Amino acid sequence: xxxxxxxxxxxxxxxxxxxxxxxxxxxxxxxxxxxxxxxxxxxxxxxxxxxxxxxxxxxxxxxxxxxxxxxxxxxxxxxxxxxxxxxxxxxxxxxxxxxxxxxxxxxxxxxxxxxxxxxxxxxxxxxxxxxxxxxxxxxxxxxxxxxxxxxxxxxxxxxxxxxxxxxxxxxxxxxxxxxxxxxxxxxxxxxxxxxxxxxxxxxxxxxxxxxxxxxxxxxxxxxxxxxxxxxxxxxxxxxxxxxxxxxxxxxxxxxxxxxxxxxxxxxxxxxxxxxxxxxxxxxxxxxxxxxxxxxxxxxxxxxxxxxxxxxxxxxxxxxxxxxxxxxxxxxxxxxxxxxxxxxxxxxxxxxxxxxxxxxxxxxxxxxxxxxxxxxxxxxxxxxxxxxxxxxxxxxxxxxxxxxxxxxxxxxxxxxxxxxxxxxxxxxxxxxxxxxxxxxxxxxx
Amino acid sequence: xxxxxxxxxxxxxxxxxxxxxxxxxxxxxxxxxxxxxxxxxxxxxxxxxxxxxxxxxxxxxxxxxxxxxxxxxxxxxxxxxxxxxxxxxxxxxxxxxxxxxxxxxxxxxxxxxxxxxxxxxxxxxxxxxxxxxxxxxxxxxxxxxxxxxxxxxxxxxxxxxxxxxxxxxxxxxxxxxxxxxxxxxxxxxxxxxxxxxxxxxxxxxxxxxxxxxxxxxxxxxxxxxxxxxxxxxxxxxxxxxxxxxxxxxxxxxxxxxxxxxxxxxxxxxxxxxxxxxxxxxxxxxxxxxxxxxxxxxxxxxxxxxxxxxxxxxxxx
Numbered sequence: 216x217x218x219x220x221x222x223x224x225x226x227x228x229x230x231x232x233x234x235x236x237x238x239x240x241x242x243x244x245x246x247x248x249x250x251x252x253x254x255x256x257x258x259x260x261x262x263x264x265x266x267x268x269x270x271x272x273x274x275x276x277x278x279x280x281x282x283x284x285x286x287x288x289x290x291x292x293x294x295x296x297x298x299x300x301x302x303x304x305x306x307x308x309x310x311x312x313x314x315x316x317x318x319x320x321x322x323x324x325x326x327x328x329x330x331x332x333x334x335x336x337x338x339x340x341x342x343x344x345x346x347x348x349x350x351x352x353x354x355x356x357x358x359x360x361x362x363x364x365x366x367x368x369x370x371x372x373x374x375x376x377x378x379x380x381x382x383x384x385x386x387x388x389x390x391x392x393x394x395x396x397x398x399x400x401x402x403x404x405x406x407x408x409x410x411x412x413x414x415x416x417x418x419x420x421x422x423x424x425x426x427x428x429x430x431x432x433x434x435x436x437x438x439x440x441x442x443x444x445x446x447x448x449x450x451x452x453x454x455x456x457x458x459x460x461x462x463x464x465x466x467x468x469x470x471x472x473x474x475x476x477x478x479x480x481x482x483x484x485x486x487x488x489x490x491x492x493x494x495x496x497x498x499x500x501x502x503x504x505x506x507x508x509x510x511x512x513x514x515x516x517x518x519x520x521x522x523x524x525x526x527x528x529x530x531x532x533x534x535x536x537x538x539x540x541x542x543x544x545x546x547x548x549x550x551x552x553x554x555x556x557x558x559x560x561x562x563x564x565x566x567x568x569x570x571x572x573x574x575x576x577x578x579x580x581x582x583x584x585x586x587x588x589x590x591x592x593x594x595x596x597x598x599x600x601x602x603x604x605x606x607x608x609x610x611x612x613x614x615x616x617x618x619x620x621x622x623x624x625x626x627x628x629x630x631x632x633x634x635x636x637x638x639x640x641x642x643x644x645x646x647x648x649x650x651x652x653x654x655x656x657x658x659x
Numbered sequence: 660x661x662x663x664x665x666x667x668x669x670x671x672x673x674x675x676x677x678x679x680x681x682x683x684x685x686x687x688x689x690x691x692x693x694x695x696x697x698x699x700x701x702x703x704x705x706x707x708x709x710x711x712x713x714x715x716x717x718x719x720x721x722x723x724x725x726x727x728x729x730x731x732x733x734x735x736x737x738x739x740x741x742x743x744x745x746x747x748x749x750x751x752x753x754x755x756x757x758x759x760x761x762x763x764x765x766x767x768x769x770x771x772x773x774x775x776x777x778x779x780x781x782x783x784x785x786x787x788x789x790x791x792x793x794x795x796x797x798x799x800x801x802x803x804x805x806x807x808x809x810x811x812x813x814x815x816x817x818x819x820x821x822x823x824x825x826x827x828x829x830x831x832x833x834x835x836x837x838x839x840x841x842x843x844x845x846x847x848x849x850x851x852x853x854x855x856x857x858x859x860x861x862x863x864x865x866x867x868x869x870x871x872x873x874x875x876x877x878x879x880x881x882x883x884x885x886x887x888x889x890x891x892x893x894x895x896x897x898x899x900x901x902x903x904x905x906x907x908x909x910x911x912x913x914x915x916x917x918x919x920x921x922x923x924x925x926x927x928x929x930x931x932x933x934x935x936x937x938x939x940x941x942x943x944x945x946x947x948x949x950x951x952x953x954x955x956x957x958x959x960x961x962x963x964x965x966x967x968x969x970x971x972x973x974x975x
Binding site: 235237244249255256259260262266267269272472473475477 | 671688698699701704748749856859862867868869872
């Protein structure tokens with residue numbers, strides 16, 4: 216029975232639940248106390264020891280259902296054959312005997328044994344399903360079964376014919392059952408691994424090449440990423456608290472004790488929360504990546520308290536409120552299409568955008584602000600207004616430019632990157648999620 | 660654990676029954692987890708939305724086992740001196756003052772500084788002994804002779820450092836005090852940790868605990884809870900108000916009403932002598948279970964259908 220638990224834990228780990236060794240020991244102890252009798256009890260008690268977040272509980276429930284649903288073979292195919300006279304069954308293979316006598320428990324055991332022997336849990340791709348079905352059947356003795364069928368059907372007696380028919384039916388059902396078994400195992404052990412592969416793949420894929428159907432996955436990944444950054448960041452914040460001895464405070468505090476310095480007080484440094492202004496190009500030239508920029512911007516909005524977001528194409532507008540008021544998909548849709556917003560979406564004009572910013576929002580930038588510009592700097596040969604960008608740079612703490620194009624394209628055609636570049640503290644190519652993550656880590 | 664305790668936690672059913680006697684309805688999953696925790700001697704980490712009875716579970720466990728409850732409320736900046744122990748500085752000072760003469764006597768016979776220090780060293784542990792130790796919740800939970808129920812409330816509000824510090828207590832039920840040594844629990848306390856999930860807890864902590872998630876209750880369970888907590892309310896009204904709340908939980912609002920709010924509302928309705936829900940009563944009392952202006956507006960718009968549904972539920 217321990218083996219069952221061990222397998223279940225492997226399945227859980229594959230599905231993304233982190234189970235430590237000590238937790239598996241707890242689970243084993245739990246089983247000793249609870250036993251396998253009551254499925255509901257088993258589920259709650261294992262859930263208490265193995266799945267420790269709400270998310271993990273959900274995964275746990277799915278896994279549990281899949282794993283412990285390995286019930287017996289269907290009942291319907293054995294009926295008539297049970298009456299067969301036993302003396303005729305000499306010379307039949309063990310598998311045929313099992314089918315004829317309708318011994319479902321042995322069949323199930325033999326199948327699971329085959330599964331273990333062939334290391335079914337090592338299956339990696341769904342294309343391996345059919346070969347595995349075949350191999351399990353062979354392991355269980357398919358060849359002998361086929362021999363028995365052909366021998367019996369050649370034999371003239373009515374009983375043999377009946378038995379051959381029974382075996383043929385049984386064979387069909389068995390195949391069916393083994394297939395279900397392999398399918399379940401695929402769900403348990405392989406599916407999750409595949410998701411991990413997909414995720415890793417997406418992290419390094421060019422944003423512009425990601426297909427529509429992966430957008431949802433993408434959103435999940437971004438969310439995960441933002442959360443990780445948040446955790447990381449909140450921890451780092453506390454490290455800053457170590458300070459020097461605050462002598463004045465210490466004296467004041469210890470007056471009550473009449474002089475001796477019993478309690479020491481430390482200087483505490485106040486930590487600057489990140490203060491960010493993001494200016495994002497939403498024009499057609501960056502159409503393919505803008506969605507992800509916006510997704511990311513949205514997540515950033517949840518992460519950073521002091522953030523103001525602007526988008527521009529022909530002109531520049533502030534959109535911080537859109538992020539606050541709408542759920543993510545809606546917000547991205549609104550911003551991409553400019554629904555209800557006072558923005559022209561025909562030709563990008565960086566110069567105009569900087570003018571608008573200078574005129575209306577320049578006060579948003581203080582010496583603590585980090586300014587991030589997302590865009591390809593393709594200005595359609597308008598006036599670049601580099602002076603205004605220099606002004607932003609001078610006022611801000613840091614000016615970062617993220618360009619979806621690679622450095623080889625900077626300065627080609629209508630790209631103004633060569634002129635804008637020197638005014639920034641940092642320019643980076645940014646077209647995969649990995650890039651994005653690294654940069655945000657930097658900002659925080 | 661005494662024989663009485665053993666008897667009380669003999670089975671999952673008996674736990675459920677005993678909790679009902681102290682006015683707490685626990686679902687099967689809660690009872691199962693409690694049973695396991697008792698048998699395995701593990702802390703329970705309770706998570707769930709606010710107001711579903713996480714803290715109350717610990718309270719009621721203390722009542723059910725007839726043990727003292729030691730509560731530690733966590734907040735940012737909570738540290739050892741507030742949670743574990745502190746030296747009684749005042750007392751130490753006072754005693755050194757009172758015993759000044761005695762100290763003089765000890766030092767008098769020595770010839771130089773080094774000898775005086777040596778002489779004092781023979782006594783220095785006196786001022787750092789148990790008499791000068793002020794036990795805070797964690798230490799006092801360990802010191803109770805007959806065991807206790809320790810509730811570490813809202814652990815997610817504390818800092819990472821504090822969480823790490825808790826690990827020793829949770830796994831070995833002992834604490835180290837540098838001046839005195841390691842103090843072991845007289846008898847194992849039952850530990851509850853509650854969390855509202857404002858931040859992710861560390862894996863190390865989770866690993867040491869059983870995890871219990873208390874969700875919003877199913878209608879039957881909630882009706883039963885109301886029945887126990889507000890026994891005077893009529894059955895008809897009980898069904899109606901539970902159904903109403905259950906529907907509200909399906910709406911897209913900021914703060915979903917939880918059990919404590921349902922209980923409050925039931926009490927309010929009882930005070931108002933309402934015998935069934937009507938649009939007017941509901942509208943007047945919305946603020947009992949909704950805590951945001953926007954939420955009230957959302958529910959107000961649907962008040963008619965919600966009430967009708969609730970009334971129908973009670974009839975059918």
